[in-house]
Amino acid sequence: MNRQLILSRVSVAFAVGEDVHKVVTDVNLTIERGEWLVLIGQNGSGKSTLAKVLCGLCPISSGEVERFGTKVQMVFQNPEAQIVGETVYEDVCFGMENRAVDPEKMPERARIALEKVGMSHLLHQPVTTLSGGQKQLLGIAGCLAVEADAIVFDECTAMLDPASRQLVLHVAQELKEQGKTLIWITQWMEELAYGDRVVALGQGEVVFSGAARAFFYEGVCEQLGFVPPYAVQVAHRLQEKGMQLAGRPLTPDELSIAVGDLWQ
Numbered sequence: 001m002n003r004q005l006i007l008s009r010v011s012v013a014f015a016v017g018e019d020v021h022k023v024v025t026d027v028n029l030t031i032e033r034g035e036w037l038v039l040i041g042q043n044g045s046g047k048s049t050l051a052k053v054l055c056g057l058c059p060i061s062s063g064e065v066e067r068f069g070t071k072v073q074m075v076f077q078n079p080e081a082q083i084v085g086e087t088v089y090e091d092v093c094f095g096m097e098n099r100a101v102d103p104e105k106m107p108e109r110a111r112i113a114l115e116k117v118g119m120s121h122l123l124h125q126p127v128t129t130l131s132g133g134q135k136q137l138l139g140i141a142g143c144l145a146v147e148a149d150a151i152v153f154d155e156c157t158a159m160l161d162p163a164s165r166q167l168v169l170h171v172a173q174e175l176k177e178q179g180k181t182l183i184w185i186t187q188w189m190e191e192l193a194y195g196d197r198v199v200a201l202g203q204g205e206v207v208f209s210g211a212a213r214a215f216f217y218e219g220v221c222e223q224l225g226f227v228p229p230y231a232v233q234v235a236h237r238l239q240e241k242g243m244q245l246a247g248r249p250l251t252p253d254e255l256s257i258a259v260g261d262l263w264q
């Protein structure tokens with residue numbers, strides 16, 4: 001066990017007029033170094049608030065957050081909202097400037113960060129010419145340039161077309177292989193298969209923490225009001241028809257292997 005981020009009984013409440021609106025309630029969450037945690041929940045369940053707590057961008061009302069020196073950075077849903085530079089290079093340097101990185105070190109750090117997201121050839125490209133997916137990759141490069149250990153992706157694929165989504169997911173997989181910790185917030189049930197663990201929030205509380213296979217095959221998904229991905233739906237139908245599939249397929253590839261095994 002190599003704990004990197006620990007939330008202990010964390011609550012967040014906002015004052016709304018005379019009232020206090022509790023949006024995160026007594027959340028206990030331990031995130032391991034190098035873990036890919038997928039955070040899901042219905043609209044308003046507190047995902048973004050929790051994401052901001054992890055990044056230190058939102059004060060907590062009670063509880064404790066331990067970061068063990070971890071630098072946590074965030075990539076936001078709207079690619080437009082996080083671009084500040086006029087060129088790719090300017091943009092990736094922005095975060096470093098804010099953190100007083102030695103200007104002499106910036107070009108090399110920017111080059112390495114952009115290389116990791118496959119954009120080093122676009123160094124002097126105006127940001128206005130980038131696709132939505134490239135803008136998200138630039139956001140990721142910004143996190144890498146400031147040497148983030150953990151990155152929170154707050155529905156960063158929500159506004160992307162399928163090809164751009166795949167591109168961003170591919171880069172995220174590479175970051176995971178390089179040992180980064182990923183906190184991946186999403187509404188896309190297909191994306192749960194990429195993570196090591198799923199945590200579901202319901203009205204600010206953790207209502208599930210476990211493997212994606214348990215989430216989809218032990219009734220939790222439907223109970224919490226989500227619709228399973230197509231491959232899981234097909235597996236459920238086949239099982240209802242009496243076909244005993246090996247394993248608990250999450251993806252079309254896994255499903256085709258499980259179905260293929262039936263004929264052997």
Ligand SMILES: Nc1ncnc2c1ncn2[C@@H]1O[C@H](COP(=O)(O)OP(=O)(O)OP(=O)(O)O)[C@@H](O)[C@H]1O
Pocket residue numbers: 014015016021023041042043044045046047048049050
């Ligand atoms: N600064 C604030 N002041 C008051 N209420 C807030 C504030 N920030 C968030 N909220 C409320 O907290 C609740 C949780 O919001 P949050 O954005 O964390 O949820 P979410 O699960 O990320 O939702 P979505 O999927 O719609 O992005 C919402 O009801 C929201 O209106």
